[in-house]
Amino acid sequence: MSSKPGISFIGLGAMGFGMATNLVKQGYTVRGFDVWGPALYKFRGVGGQGAATPAEAVRNLPHCVCMVATMQQAQEVLFQGPSPAAKALPQGATLLLCSTVPAAYVQGLEEQLKKEGRGDIFLVDCPVSGGAGRAADGTLSIMASGSEAALAKARFLLQEMSDPAKLYMVKPEGSGQRGIGMGSNMKMCHQVLAANQILAASEAMGFAARMGLDLTKVGQEVIKSDAWSWMFENRLPRMLHPENKSIASAVTIILKDTSIITAQGRLLKFPTPMCSVAEQVYFASLSRGYGADDDSSLIRLYTEGAENVGKVQGEVTDEGAKVQLVIKLLKAIHLCSAAEAIRFGAHVGLDLDQLSELCNAAAGGSKLFETAGAVIIRNLRAGNGSRGWPADTVSLGDVTQDLQEAVDEAQRLKCPLFLGNQALNLLTMASRSVQSGSEAAEGSVVTNWCAIT
Amino acid sequence: MSSKPGISFIGLGAMGFGMATNLVKQGYTVRGFDVWGPALYKFRGVGGQGAATPAEAVRNLPHCVCMVATMQQAQEVLFQGPSPAAKALPQGATLLLCSTVPAAYVQGLEEQLKKEGRGDIFLVDCPVSGGAGRAADGTLSIMASGSEAALAKARFLLQEMSDPAKLYMVKPEGSGQRGIGMGSNMKMCHQVLAANQILAASEAMGFAARMGLDLTKVGQEVIKSDAWSWMFENRLPRMLHPENKSIASAVTIILKDTSIITAQGRLLKFPTPMCSVAEQVYFASLSRGYGADDDSSLIRLYTEGAENVGKVQGEVTDEGAKVQLVIKLLKAIHLCSAAEAIRFGAHVGLDLDQLSELCNAAAGGSKLFETAGAVIIRNLRAGNGSRGWPADTVSLGDVTQDLQEAVDEAQRLKCPLFLGNQALNLLTMASRSVQSGSEAAEGSVVTNWCAIT
Numbered sequence: 001m002s003s004k005p006g007i008s009f010i011g012l013g014a015m016g017f018g019m020a021t022n023l024v025k026q027g028y029t030v031r032g033f034d035v036w037g038p039a040l041y042k043f044r045g046v047g048g049q050g051a052a053t054p055a056e057a058v059r060n061l062p063h064c065v066c067m068v069a070t071m072q073q074a075q076e077v078l079f080q081g082p083s084p085a086a087k088a089l090p091q092g093a094t095l096l097l098c099s100t101v102p103a104a105y106v107q108g109l110e111e112q113l114k115k116e117g118r119g120d121i122f123l124v125d126c127p128v129s130g131g132a133g134r135a136a137d138g139t140l141s142i143m144a145s146g147s148e149a150a151l152a153k154a155r156f157l158l159q160e161m162s163d164p165a166k167l168y169m170v171k172p173e174g175s176g177q178r179g180i181g182m183g184s185n186m187k188m189c190h191q192v193l194a195a196n197q198i199l200a201a202s203e204a205m206g207f208a209a210r211m212g213l214d215l216t217k218v219g220q221e222v223i224k225s226d227a228w229s230w231m232f233e234n235r236l237p238r239m240l241h242p243e244n245k246s247i248a249s250a251v252t253i254i255l256k257d258t259s260i261i262t263a264q265g266r267l268l269k270f271p272t273p274m275c276s277v278a279e280q281v282y283f284a285s286l287s288r289g290y291g292a293d294d295d296s297s298l299i300r301l302y303t304e305g306a307e308n309v310g311k312v313q314g315e316v317t318d319e320g321a322k323v324q325l326v327i328k329l330l331k332a333i334h335l336c337s338a339a340e341a342i343r344f345g346a347h348v349g350l351d352l353d354q355l356s357e358l359c360n361a362a363a364g365g366s367k368l369f370e371t372a373g374a375v376i377i378r379n380l381r382a383g384n385g386s387r388g389w390p391a392d393t394v395s396l397g398d399v400t401q402d403l404q405e406a407v408d409e410a411q412r413l414k415c416p417l418f419l420g421n422q423a424l425n426l427l428t429m430a431s432r433s434v435q436s437g438s439e440a441a442e443g444s445v446v447t448n449w450c451a452i453t
Numbered sequence: 454m455s456s457k458p459g460i461s462f463i464g465l466g467a468m469g470f471g472m473a474t475n476l477v478k479q480g481y482t483v484r485g486f487d488v489w490g491p492a493l494y495k496f497r498g499v500g501g502q503g504a505a506t507p508a509e510a511v512r513n514l515p516h517c518v519c520m521v522a523t524m525q526q527a528q529e530v531l532f533q534g535p536s537p538a539a540k541a542l543p544q545g546a547t548l549l550l551c552s553t554v555p556a557a558y559v560q561g562l563e564e565q566l567k568k569e570g571r572g573d574i575f576l577v578d579c580p581v582s583g584g585a586g587r588a589a590d591g592t593l594s595i596m597a598s599g600s601e602a603a604l605a606k607a608r609f610l611l612q613e614m615s616d617p618a619k620l621y622m623v624k625p626e627g628s629g630q631r632g633i634g635m636g637s638n639m640k641m642c643h644q645v646l647a648a649n650q651i652l653a654a655s656e657a658m659g660f661a662a663r664m665g666l667d668l669t670k671v672g673q674e675v676i677k678s679d680a681w682s683w684m685f686e687n688r689l690p691r692m693l694h695p696e697n698k699s700i701a702s703a704v705t706i707i708l709k710d711t712s713i714i715t716a717q718g719r720l721l722k723f724p725t726p727m728c729s730v731a732e733q734v735y736f737a738s739l740s741r742g743y744g745a746d747d748d749s750s751l752i753r754l755y756t757e758g759a760e761n762v763g764k765v766q767g768e769v770t771d772e773g774a775k776v777q778l779v780i781k782l783l784k785a786i787h788l789c790s791a792a793e794a795i796r797f798g799a800h801v802g803l804d805l806d807q808l809s810e811l812c813n814a815a816a817g818g819s820k821l822f823e824t825a826g827a828v829i830i831r832n833l834r835a836g837n838g839s840r841g842w843p844a845d846t847v848s849l850g851d852v853t854q855d856l857q858e859a860v861d862e863a864q865r866l867k868c869p870l871f872l873g874n875q876a877l878n879l880l881t882m883a884s885r886s887v888q889s890g891s892e893a894a895e896g897s898v899v900t901n902w903c904a905i906t
Contacts, residue, residue: 266861277874
C-alpha cells in the first residue's frame with residue numbers, strides 16, 4: 001500500500017490517461033472512471049484501478065481529478081448521470097477540474113456545489129496545456145485558481161502533474177479579485193492566440209501555395225522571421241507532408257476552445273473579431289468532414305480548387321517579394337491576435353505579466369506577441385490615452401500598409417484570406433479611430449484597439 | 454437610313470446584347486464589337502452591325518457605349534488591344550462606360566484620355582443595374598456622372614436605356630464636388646447591400662435548415678417580417694428549388710462587385726467589415742467550383758455535411774421561436790449592411806437622400822434599410838454626437854441581444870454564421886464605444902458605427 005493519498009480520476013482520454021498513469025507511477029493509488037470501457041481496461045493494465053461509475057470512483061478518496069472533454073461532460077459526471085460524483089465525494093474532498101471550460105461554468109459549478117449542500121468541497125479550477133506527451137511525463141502547464149485553502153490542499157497534486165516552471169497560480173491584475181474562474185480565463189486567453197494562429201498558419205501557407213511558392217522554402221523563411229509563431233513551426237511539418245495523415249491535434253479540439261472564447265465574449269459583451277471568424281471557418285471545415293483531421297490540414301481550404309477560379313494574374317512576380325507578403329500577412333494577424341488575447345485578458349482581470357510569461361512559454365507564443373505584446377501591455381496599463389508604439393518595432397501605419405499589399409495580391413489571385421481581411425479591417429478601424437481623435441496617426445495599436453473594443 | 458445618330462457598342466454579353474438590341478429597336482444604327490464571335494453573328498441577326506475590332510466599331514460614330522465585364526476588359530478594348538477604341542474615336546465623341554468598375558478606375562481613365570491627347574472625348578461614368586430583361590427593355594437603373602457637358606451629350610442615350618424614374622444623375626452631398634466616379638461610387642454603395650444581403654439569404658436559410666425548420670414556411674415568414682430584403686425574396690424560390698438549377702445571377706457576378714467594394718475600401722482606408730467577410734466566403738465557394746452557379750446555391754455552404762458535425766443539441770425547441778431567430782439574424786445583418794453602405798456613401802461624398810431613394814427602389818432594398826437607414830442618414834448629418842435611434846424602431850441593445858440569441862443557438866448546432874458573427878462583433882464594438890464615451894448606452898447605431906469606422 002502506498003502512503004500517498006488516494007486519488008480518483010474521471011476522464012481517461014488522451015490527456016487524462018497520461019495524467020492518471022503518471023500519478024500511478026508516482027506511487028499514488030488511482031481509481032479511474034471513463035465512459036469508454038476499453039480505457040478502464042487499459043488503465044488497469046498500467047496499475048490503476050477501475051470504477052464503473054463516477055460515484056464509485058470518488059468514494060472515500062480525498063482527491064478527485066476531473067479531466068473530461070467538455071463542460072457538458074463535467075456536468076454529466078458530477079451531477080446528472082445515474083451515479084454522479086458530486087454527492088459521493090467524501091467530506092472536505094478536493095476536486096480539481098482540469099478540463100478546459102468557460103470561466104462562467106466553473107464559477108457556476110462552485111455555486112451549484114454550495115446549493116446542493118457540498119460547500120465543503122475544495123474546488124480548484126485548473127485547466128492544463130501541453131499535449132498527451134507532457135501529460136504522461138507530468139510536465140504539463142497548469143493554470144490554477146481557487147480559494148487559498150483549496151489551492152493549498154491541491155498543490156501537491158498540481159505539482160505532480162506539471163513542470164515546476166509552468167505551474168501558474170493565476171493572479172489578478174493589481175488588487176483584483178482572486179478566485180475560481182481565473183485559471184479558466186487564463187487558459188481561454190492563451191487559446192485566443194492558439195485559435196487565431198493555428199488557422200493563420202494554414203491561411204499563410206495556402207496563400208503561399210496560390211502564389212506558386214515552394215512551401216518548404218517559405219516555411220523556413222517564416223520561421224526565421226518576425227512572423228514566427230509556435231503554432232506555425234509546430235504545424236509546418238504536417239502541412240508539408242499531409243500524405244502522412246499524422247494527427248497531432250484535431251480540428252474539433254481547437255474548435256471547442258474557440259467556441260468557449262466566443263461564447264465567453266458574448267456573455268461579457270466583449271468583441272472577439274479574430275476568433276469569431278476563425279470559429280466560422282472551423283465550423284465550415286467540420287461540416288466538410290475534416291473535424292477529426294489534424295488542424296494543419298486546413299491549408300486545403302485555401303489551396304483547393306485553384307483550377308476553379310479561372311484565369312488570375314498576380315502583380316507580384318519576384319519570389320522574395322512573395323515570401324515577404326506571406327510574412328507581412330502573418331505578422332499583422334499575429335499582432336491582432338496578441339491585441340485580442342491581451343485585451344481580453346485585461347477585461348477579465350488577469351495579471352498581464354503572468355499572461356505574457358505563460359503565453360511566451362507556450363503554444364500561443366509568437367514573435368509579435370513577445371515584442372508588440374509587451375508594448376501593448378505597457379500601454380494598456382498606462383491608460384488608453386498613452387502613445388508609445390515604439391518606432392523600433394513597427395508602426396500601425398506600416399503594419400496596415402504591409403497587410404494591405406498581401407490582401408491586394410490575394411484578391412487578384414481570388415484566394416480567401418479570412419483572418420487577413422479581418423485583421424486589415426480592424427487595423428483600419430483602429431487607424432481611423434486615432435485620426436478622428438486627438439492622437440497622432442502613429443498612435444499605438446493598443447490605444448486604437450481599445451478605442452474599437 | 455436612320456436619322457438618329459450612330460452608336461458603337463462594345464461588349465455584347467448578357468447585359469450588353471440586350472442594351473444594344475434595344476437601341477437597334479429604337480431606330481439607331483448600332484455597330485457592335487465583342488471578343489466572342491457568335492455574339493456578333495447574333496447581333497447581326499437582330500439588325501445590328503458587327504465590327505472585327507474595337508477601333509472599327511467606334512470609327513466615325515459620335516457615341517460609344519462600353520459594356521464590358523471588368524475594368525481590365527475596358528482597359529483592353531480602349532487602349533491595349535491591337536486595334537484599341539480610344540485612338541479611333543472621332544473628335545468630340547461621347548464615351549459611356551456602363552461597366553461596374555471602381556470609381557478610381559474611371560477617374561484614372563479620364564486622366565489617361567487627357568494624357569493620350571484625347572481630352573476632347575466626353576466621358577460618362579454610368580454603371581447600370583437591373584438585369585438582362587430590363588436591359589433589353591430599355592428600363593435599366595442607371596447611375597450617371599461626368600461633366601455637365603458630357604451628361605448633356607449623353608442624356609438621350611441614357612434615357613433610351615433606362616426607366617425614366619430610375620435614371621439618376623448622381624449628386625454629391627451638400628456642396629461636394631460633382632464629376633466622374635460618382636456614378637461608380639453610387640453603384641458600389643448599392644452593391645454593398647447586394648453583397649451582404651445575397652449571402653445573408655443563404656446564411657439565414659441555411660441556419661433555418663440546421664434548426665430543422667420547413668424552409669418554405671420560414672421563407673414566407675421572413676418575407677412578411679422586418680427581415681425582408683429584395684434579395685431574400687428574389688433568391689428564395691431558387692433556394693427552395695435548387696433542383697431546377699436555374700441561374701439568375703452567378704456567384705462570380707456578385708464576387709466581382711464585392712471585390713470592387715473591398716478594393717476601393719482599401720484604397721480609401723475605409724473599413725468594409727461586412728463585405729470583406731462576404732468576399733472571403735465567395736472566394737471559398739469559387740474555389741469549390743460554385744462560381745458559375747446561381748448565388749442562391751450558397752445555402753449549401755451552411756446546410757452541407759450536417760452528418761459530419763456529430764451530436765449537437767440546440768436549446769430552442771419551439772418552432773415559432775426558431776423562426777424568430779432566423780428573423781433576428783437577418784435584421785441585424787441588414788442593419789449592419791445598411792450602416793456599411795450609408796457610411797461608405799457618406800465617405801465618398803454621395804448625396805445620401807439619392808442613395809437612399811435608389812437603394813429603396815432597387816435590389817439592395819431591405820425593410821431595415823428603409824426604416825433604420827433613414828435614421829442613420831438623419832443622424833449622420835446631425836453629426837456623430839447625435840442621439841436619436843428612435844424608440845419606435847429598435848434599440849442597439851435589443852438588436853444586439855436578439856442577434857446574440859441566434860449566434861448562441863448556431864454555435865450549439867455548430868453551424869457557421871459568417872455574417873451573423875461579424876455583425877455581432879461590430880454591434881458589440883459599437884455598444885462599447887458608446888458606453889466608454891459620454892453617450893447613453895441606447896445611443897444610435899450610426900453614432901457608434903461612426904465611432905468604430
